[in-house]
Amino acid sequence: MVDKPPALALRSVSKSFGAVQALREVSLQLYAGEAHALAGENGAGKSTLVKTLSGLYRPDSGQILLDGEPVEFHGTADAQRAGVEVIYQEPTLFPDLSVTENIFMGRQPRTGLGRIDRPAMRARAVELFGRLGVPLDPDQPARGLSIADQQLVEIAKALSRSARVLIMDEPTAALSGNEVARLFRVVKALREQGCAVLFVSHRLEEIFELCQRVTTLRDGAFVASDLITDITPDDLVRRMVGRELEALFPKLEAVPGEVALTVHRLTREGVFTDVSFEVRKGEIVALAGLVGAGRSEVARAIFGIDRWDAGRVEVAGRRLRPASPSAAMAAGLALVPEDRRQQGLVMDLSIERNIALAGLSAVRRGALISRAAERDRARDWALRLQLKFSRLSDAVGVLSGGNQQKVVLAKWLARKPSVIIVDEPTRGIDVGTKAEVHRLLSELAAEGVAVLMISSELPEVLGMADRVLVMHEGRLVAEIPRAEATEESVMAAATGRSAA
Amino acid sequence: MSGPETGLAAPAAGSAASPRPPAPRGDRLVSRVARVRELGIVVALGVLFGFTGAVNPAFLSFDSLRDILLNSSIVAMLAVGQTLVVITRNVDLSVSSVVGLSAFGGALILADHPGVPIPLVIAGCVLLGALCGAINGLLVGVAGVPALVATLGTLYTFRGIDYAWAGGRQVNAADMPEGFLSLGSASVSGLPLLALVALVTVLVVGWMLRNLPAGRELYAIGSSPEAAVLAGIRVRRRIIAAFVANGALAGLAGVMWAARFGTVDATVATGKELDVIAAVVVGGVAIFGGSGTVYGAALGAVLLASITSALAVLRVDALAQTAISGALIIAAIVLDRVLALRVAAALRRRRYRDAT
Known part of the structure; x- marks a missing residue:
């Protein structure tokens, strides 16, 4: 197949934003029938490359080649016409419209007179979900779908357009184990049908399982393009970071102290039922389970975002007022949410403003906010978390995902919480930053903070947690001590096969 | 990560691996009602x-109802x-x-040039309005x-042009052709022509919004502008068209x-934009775009006109009427919101029951 020109290729493409050179002379060849991995740390230029291929960005120099012919994409519509489809890391759906409409927006099947053929459209949606093996309700509005379900809608959307080139930007970040397995089956089938797949992932094991070739970027520049059979995971990590990586899960030993957080028989009707557990000072407790098991919902209820119907929450022995985030904060709780773009940050505000946001009283001088105090606080935490930025006054939206996550962490750590709940703390961030976040959580625990970590990544759960709590369909079904926690024991509980 | 094949279903996914049992009749009604946003109004x-x-049966007489329809038809049309525009997450205060401008322009031409055919004048006014819309x-x-x-x-600019054009002049009924x-x-057949025109407009635009791709794209733009760009929708063109x-x-x-x-004269319809926006919002169109229908907006206009008429029939002090209609608008919105919340809660409970 190498004799044929690549279905889609980049030739010495460069792209910069102001002073930041996001891509420098990058080349890439995607062949039909091949899955090609794109690896690199956050900020390496992967997202820029994806957006260039999808027509969202125009390269400053260099060429895009379609079947060997130079093309220019003026917007995503051009790329889509050429059969280039992107599944973005964060699903971009229309919350007010139905699942079916989301799939077919912009190219609905029509009857004569240009009228949308709704029955045909719905039937095709049902058929697509049949192919994916997921019984999603095609009439349901996208609002309220879990991220995993939204992702499935995105995939159905791309499938419906019979893509020739499928670009997947971290599609597995929010999926549980068997959802990943199912996705891989779909991708392999597409590949066998002659599709070229570009697969962006931070999970090395996925790259090695799925792809035939891997291209690595570092700081916007092309590092190498290898056949997967020619390299080892260690080689790949070295290409990505340009240095040997420290231990991925630098867990410090900590002696658990007194109980910091008690959750007793907490129930929110229709969401989770009878959830009880404790987290001690200096302890990292992981809350594992499949996506949709109710983990984030428990965290939201503890922090007072959602009301609970029964049960109680105590922080350091004192009962917490329900449905009041400010009471939770005053009691020393912090919540680093799952969705940092929507819930964790104000994307248009500056880095320093975002960091100060959860602790405005600390930067207040009389009735006014002191810019100097705000900046000092931000600088301290930016340094401590090794944030990469050009100016503290830059909008947080320009940072890479990993650095955005650090800003959310800084915002909450600046409050010196006694209990911190982190929801998917390393989702969609690169290996290097991941290790930093892990080290940070470990240090916090060593300092006596109680950490409750929700994570869908089993290696992270097993590596970080002193204890693993497992939820299944809204109930806490298992509590597994560190010594006994294995991928098998956690997955068995998460899938409801062992009612503990 | 090697995941096993079974037990994928989770409550939030709302769907178990086994087929969903048929919902009881009451639940089906709830879910159907849930999708009719205009119910509250x-x-x-x-x-x-x-x-x-x-209180006063005369309010329900044919003449009274006819008046309400006639009084609401212009606002309904504007709504x-x-x-x-509102569906695309925008707003037009300049209406x-x-x-x-259109009323004065049309009247002036009819008064000064009685020979110009009426359909031509109407078309000219529509064109003038479209031009103003294009500027917006x-x-x-x-x-x-x-x-x-x-x-x-443009609210001020268009009005200013109107003032300058009129130069204090007023066109009276006597100046215009019968x-x-x-x-x-x-x-x-008993229905006022103006109400009929408004009704046809509502039906045609409502049909287009629901059935034409361009209509759905307006909702998409308002629901998520970023996603609309990614879906290849020509956002600018659609917004301009709206x-x-x-x-x-x-x-x-x-x-x-x-x-x-x-x-x-040049002051025609001053302040009407707020009535229009009130009608739209009362009619269940989300002010931040993405949802709502023209049927709801038109019903909103009817409700506002009805409130005004009702207050007169109930002999409410004319000076207090504005405050009371404001309060009633808020009451209507609260009622709508409470209904929506109750239905959402019912749906949540039902999903849970299906999942377990």
């Missing part, structure tokens, strides 16, 4: 008519246009000035000025105004 209308009719659309869609600011600017004025009072259509409808509403009231 229909209930509000029912309450209003029930109460007022009980339809405004809905197109009242467009109505004023270009400001918002191309120049990127926030709609609130851009249309506030054929034109009769359009404002004519009836077709403003042009709204302007054209405002132009048509302007002629209707001239025909109905007969006396036209």
Whole structure:
């Protein structure tokens, strides 16, 4: 197949934003029938490359080649016409419209007179979900779908357009184990049908399982393009970071102290039922389970975002007022949410403003906010978390995902919480930053903070947690001590096969 | 990560691996009602008519109902246009000035040049409105000025042009041809012509919004502008089109105004934009875009006109009427919101029951 020109290729493409050179002379060849991995740390230029291929960005120099012919994409519509489809890391759906409409927006099947053929459209949606093996309700509005379900809608959307080139930007970040397995089956089938797949992932094991070739970027520049059979995971990590990586899960030993957080028989009707557990000072407790098991919902209820119907929450022995985030904060709780773009940050505000946001009283001088105090606080935490930025006054939206996550962490750590709940703390961030976040959580625990970590990544759960709590369909079904926690024991509980 | 094959279902996914058991009849009703956002306003209308009719049965007489329809048709027409814009997460404050400009322009031509055919005048007014809408659309869609600011600017600009053009002049009914004025009072088998025009507009635009790709794209843009770009929707073009259509409808509403009231000067329809936006919001169109229908907006306009009439029939002190209609608007919105929340809670409970 190498004799044929690549279905889609980049030739010495460069792209910069102001002073930041996001891509420098990058080349890439995607062949039909091949899955090609794109690896690199956050900020390496992967997202820029994806957006260039999808027509969202125009390269400053260099060429895009379609079947060997130079093309220019003026917007995503051009790329889509050429059969280039992107599944973005964060699903971009229309919350007010139905699942079916989301799939077919912009190219609905029509009857004569240009009228949308709704029955045909719905039937095709049902058929697509049949192919994916997921019984999603095609009439349901996208609002309220879990991220995993939204992702499935995105995939159905791309499938419906019979893509020739499928670009997947971290599609597995929010999926549980068997959802990943199912996705891989779909991708392999597409590949066998002659599709070229570009697969962006931070999970090395996925790259090695799925792809035939891997291209690595570092700081916007092309590092190498290898056949997967020619390299080892260690080689790949070295290409990505340009240095040997420290231990991925630098867990410090900590002696658990007194109980910091008690959750007793907490129930929110229709969401989770009878959830009880404790987290001690200096302890990292992981809350594992499949996506949709109710983990984030428990965290939201503890922090007072959602009301609970029964049960109680105590922080350091004192009962917490329900449905009041400010009471939770005053009691020393912090919540680093799952969705940092929507819930964790104000994307248009500056880095320093975002960091100060959860602790405005600390930067207040009389009735006014002191810019100097705000900046000092931000600088301290930016340094401590090794944030990469050009100016503290830059909008947080320009940072890479990993650095955005650090800003959310800084915002909450600046409050010196006694209990911190982190929801998917390393989702969609690169290996290097991941290790930093892990080290940070470990240090916090060593300092006596109680950490409750929700994570869908089993290696992270097993590596970080002193204890693993497992939820299944809204109930806490298992509590597994560190010594006994294995991928098998956690997955068995998460899938409801062992009612503990 | 090697995941096993079974037990994928989770409550939030709302769907178990096994087929969902058929919902009891009451639940099906709940879910159907849940999708009819206009329910709240229909209930509000029912309450209003029930109460007022009980106090004074004359309120329910044919003539009274006919008056309410006639009084609401111009605002309903404008609410339809405004809905197109609001759905895209924009707003057009300048409609009242467009109505004023169109009403005065049309009246002036009819008064000064009686020979010009009436359909030509109407078409000209629609065109004038569309032009004003295009200016708004270009400001918002191309120049990127926030709609609130851009249309506030054109609200004053268009009105100012109107003032300068009129130069204090007033066109009276006596100056206009009888054929034109009769359009404002004519009836077709009992229904006022103007109400009929508004009704046709509502139905046609409502059908287009639901059934044409371009209509669905307006919802998509308002629901998530970023996702709309990614879906390959030509966002600018659609936004401009929404403003042009709204302007054209405002132009048509302007002629209707001239025909109905007969006396036209440069101050026509001043302040009407707020009635229109109130009608749209009361009608369940989300002010941040993405959802709502023109049927709801039109019903909103009817509800507002009904409140005004009801207060008069109930002999409420004229000086207090404005405050009371404001309070009733809020009551209608609260009622709608409470209904929506209860239905959402019912759906949540049902999903849970299905999942377990």
